[in-house]
Amino acid sequence: MNFDYSLLIPEYVLVGWAFLVMGVELFFPRLRKDLVAYLAALGALVGVGLSLGWINEDADFGAELFHVDNYTTFFRVLLMGNAALICIASAQFVRRRLTSAGEYYGLILLGTAGGIGMAGGTEMITAWISLELFSFTTYILVSYAKRDLRSNEGGLKYMLLGAFSTALFLYGLSLIYGVTGTTTYAGIADALNGPAADLDFALLLGLVLVVTGLGFKVSAVPFHAWAPDAYEGAPLPITAYISTASKAAGFAFFLRFFVQAFMPVHDDWKWLLATISAATIVFGNLLALQQHNFKRLLAYSSISQVGFLLIGIAAGTPDASATLLFHLAGYLITNLALFIAFIAYFNVTGNDEIEGMRGLAEREPLLALVMTVALFSLAGMPIFAGFFTKMFLFQAGWNAGLQWLAALAVVGSLISLYYYLLVMKQMYMYEPTRRGRVYVPPVLTGVVAVLMVAVIGIGVYPTPLLDAADRAGKFIF
Numbered sequence: 001m002n003f004d005y006s007l008l009i010p011e012y013v014l015v016g017w018a019f020l021v022m023g024v025e026l027f028f029p030r031l032r033k034d035l036v037a038y039l040a041a042l043g044a045l046v047g048v049g050l051s052l053g054w055i056n057e058d059a060d061f062g063a064e065l066f067h068v069d070n071y072t073t074f075f076r077v078l079l080m081g082n083a084a085l086i087c088i089a090s091a092q093f094v095r096r097r098l099t100s101a102g103e104y105y106g107l108i109l110l111g112t113a114g115g116i117g118m119a120g121g122t123e124m125i126t127a128w129i130s131l132e133l134f135s136f137t138t139y140i141l142v143s144y145a146k147r148d149l150r151s152n153e154g155g156l157k158y159m160l161l162g163a164f165s166t167a168l169f170l171y172g173l174s175l176i177y178g179v180t181g182t183t184t185y186a187g188i189a190d191a192l193n194g195p196a197a198d199l200d201f202a203l204l205l206g207l208v209l210v211v212t213g214l215g216f217k218v219s220a221v222p223f224h225a226w227a228p229d230a231y232e233g234a235p236l237p238i239t240a241y242i243s244t245a246s247k248a249a250g251f252a253f254f255l256r257f258f259v260q261a262f263m264p265v266h267d268d269w270k271w272l273l274a275t276i277s278a279a280t281i282v283f284g285n286l287l288a289l290q291q292h293n294f295k296r297l298l299a300y301s302s303i304s305q306v307g308f309l310l311i312g313i314a315a316g317t318p319d320a321s322a323t324l325l326f327h328l329a330g331y332l333i334t335n336l337a338l339f340i341a342f343i344a345y346f347n348v349t350g351n352d353e354i355e356g357m358r359g360l361a362e363r364e365p366l367l368a369l370v371m372t373v374a375l376f377s378l379a380g381m382p383i384f385a386g387f388f389t390k391m392f393l394f395q396a397g398w399n400a401g402l403q404w405l406a407a408l409a410v411v412g413s414l415i416s417l418y419y420y421l422l423v424m425k426q427m428y429m430y431e432p433t434r435r436g437r438v439y440v441p442p443v444l445t446g447v448v449a450v451l452m453v454a455v456i457g458i459g460v461y462p463t464p465l466l467d468a469a470d471r472a473g474k475f476i477f
Contacts, residue, residue, distance in 0.1 A: 007061045007068045010050045010076055011113050017043030018109035025102030033101040037091035040105035044084035044112065051076035058475075060122070064184045067122045074472035075119035075252045078329060082244050082336065083112040088447055089340045090237040092347050097145065098235060104144060108241065111137035115249030122260065124173050124183040127253055131169075131217065134249055135162055138242055142234040154233025161216065161226045169213025175206030185260040192264040207262065207269055211276070214257075218250035219299075220306050221280040231299035236346050239295050240339035243302050244332045251309055251328055255321060258313055259476050266316045273314040274405050280307030281412040288419050294342065294354050297419065298335075301378060304416060305331055308409055312393055315400035322473030323392040326466050330377070330389035330458055337451035338374035341367045344440045344448065354423055359432025364440060368427045370452045375420040377455050380413045385458035392466070 005012075021040045025031060054076075057068045066072075087105055094101050110133065117130025139162060143155020177183055179202050180191035215223040231239045262269060284304030291297040309331075312324025345360065345367055346352060361368035377384035380391075390413060398406040440448075458465055 001063050002060055003062060004059065005061075007054070007057075007059055008066070010047045010054075010080070011116060013050060014043065014047045014080065014109050014113045014116075017046070018106040018113070021109065022102040022106040025100070033095040034091035036101045036105055037087050037094065040109060041084040041087040043109060044080045044087065047080040048077050048084070051080065063123075064186060065123050065126045066117070066120045068120060070472045070475045071252075071256065072116070072120035074325060074468060075248065076116055078248055078332060079112050079115045079119075079245060082241075082248065082332060083108055085336050085340065085447060085451075086237055086241045086244075088443060089240065089336075089343050090235075091443070092441060093235065093237050093343060096347065099146075104141070107137045107141055111141070111241075112245065115245055115252070118249045119252035119256065121253070122185045122256070124177070124185075127257065128170065128173065131249075131253060132166065134246075135166070135217070138238075138246065141238045141241065142230050144238065145233075145235050148233070150233035151235065152233070154230040158226045158230040165213045165216035165223065168209045172206040172209025172211075172213060175202050175209070179203040179206065185257065188261040189264055192262070204268070208272070210257075211269075211272060214250060214254050215276060218247055218254065218306050218309075219303050220276050220310065221283045221303065224280070224284075224303050227303060228296045228299040231295045231302075232293055232352075236295070236339075236343050236352070239298070240336065240343065243298060243339065244335050247302065247306065247309070248328060248332055251313075251324065255313055255324060255473075256476055259316070259321060263316065270314050270316060273310055274402055277307045277310035277314055278405055278408055280304065280310065281409055282307075285412045285415040285419075288416070291419075292354055294352050294357070294423070297354065297423070298338075301416065301419075302335070304412055305378070307412065308390065308393060311397040311402065311405055311409060314405070315397050315402060317396065317400050318474040318477045320393075320396035320400055321476065322466075322470040323389075323396045325473045326462075326469035327389035327393045329465055329469060330385040330455075333451060333454050333458070334374050334377040334385055337370055337448060337455055338378070340444060340451065341370040341374070341448045344444045345438055348438045349434075354426055356433075357423065357426045358430040360427040360438070363432050363434075363436065364438035366445065366448070367438065367440065370448045371427065372424055373452050373455055375423060377459065379417040379420050381417070383456065383459045385455045385462075387459055388462040388466075389458075 025036055051073055054068050054073050059068050094104055114130045114133030118127055121127030121130055139159040142158050143151050145151035180188045219227040281304055284300050284307055288297055288300035309324055312320045377386035380386045394406040394409050
């Protein structure tokens with residue numbers, strides 16, 4: 001056993017900073033709420049800086065409880081960077097619409113620590129505890145707008161369905177432990193490589209239940225029912241948080257678990273995940289066509305993106321894993337650009353309907369431009385991040401023998417372009433219902449401008465991010 005606690009310094013800093021943020025508001029109640037936001041963002045950025053010290057590390061903490069490697073470092077940077085931007089984007093929203101800012105930002109940091117545990121955990125119980133830490137914080141955050149009935153409804157549905165999926169997930173883990181006699185990923189793989197390598201009924205049932213639980217966490221069809229209501233009801237920055245962090249953390253767990261524990265029986269679960277991927281792509285895109293609320297549209301859009309990401313897991317190759325991480329990072333950056341621009345608009349108007357964005361290009365050209373770039377990227381158009389991330393991911397699926405799924409994903413991307421264009425039509429083709437400029441704070445202006453440049457930069461020169469994803473994705477093999 002290796003109890004080198006220095007391996008967990010970024011997580012200690014993140015959790016400690018969460019309690020610091022809560023304490024600051026408790027002892028200094030008159031402190032401006034936006035200063036609390038920037039303090040929380042600073043803590044997340046400190047965690048990002050510390051995480052860079054573990055590049056190319058390869059060490060276990062405890063008895064294979066948590067592994068620090070390039071894969072863990074990749075998600076440390078991704079999740080803590082995401083948390084910092086969400087905190088900054090929340091500053092004006094929380095000051096105007098919510099109370100108890102310290103707990104709000106503290107929960108974001110604690111949830112991020114749980115997401116990192118899902119990425120670095122190499123033992124089922126450790127990963128499950130991390131999953132529950134992340135889940136419980138998001139249950140609270142979705143229903144944080146206590147006076148908003150939609151927030152209460154969304155949080156209640158999310159919590160009830162989450163509790164049910166957790167029960168199924170735990171029962172699946174118990175079946176896997178009963179068959180293999182171990183909770184470590186490496187031990188499960190060794191058991192499946194042994195004399196009893198054939199997948200018996202108990203192990204197959206356990207695997208199906210685990211897929212059900214993880215499918216709920218990432219909102220894959222048919223486990224997606226909570227997502228539209230949670231997205232619509234949650235405070236808008238939290239909608240952005242669950243759209244980005246829940247996908248990143250969920251797939252970090254999903255990928256490491258299936259690659260390091262169940263790769264010996266890949267042929268037995270490959271078609272299960274491929275079928276779920278196909279259903280998620282089809283239903284996510286078709287249901288998005290019918291939405292008039294922008295947050296619900298983005299909920300179904302994110303569901304369709306989950307279908308694309310599942311291609312990388314179903315393929316089960318090192319190249320597919322690397323391109324999955326590449327697409328996940330590109331999707332997270334793109335979604336942050338889209339959501340933060342919309343948050344800046346919502347702070348002024350309070351309108352989250354698609355028609356409410358009429359004439360946005362006239363009232364605030366920068367916000368309209370950022371949202372247009374992000375929507376084109378989500379659709380996979382050239383010169384934007386989504387083009388290369390999707391192309392490499394679909395190619396990896398094709399090379400792994402999933403040609404039909406890759407072709408379906410291309411068709412799904414074309415369908416998504418239609419409903420993204422409907423949003424752009426409102427921004428550029430109609431006169432605004434209200435006159436006057438939309439005021440955007442300088443901090444948000446700078447953030448959305450940097451994110452837009454990043455989306456275009458990845459689309460023009462993807463090599464640095466692709467190399468980082470390649471080193472992280474292939475490391476777990």
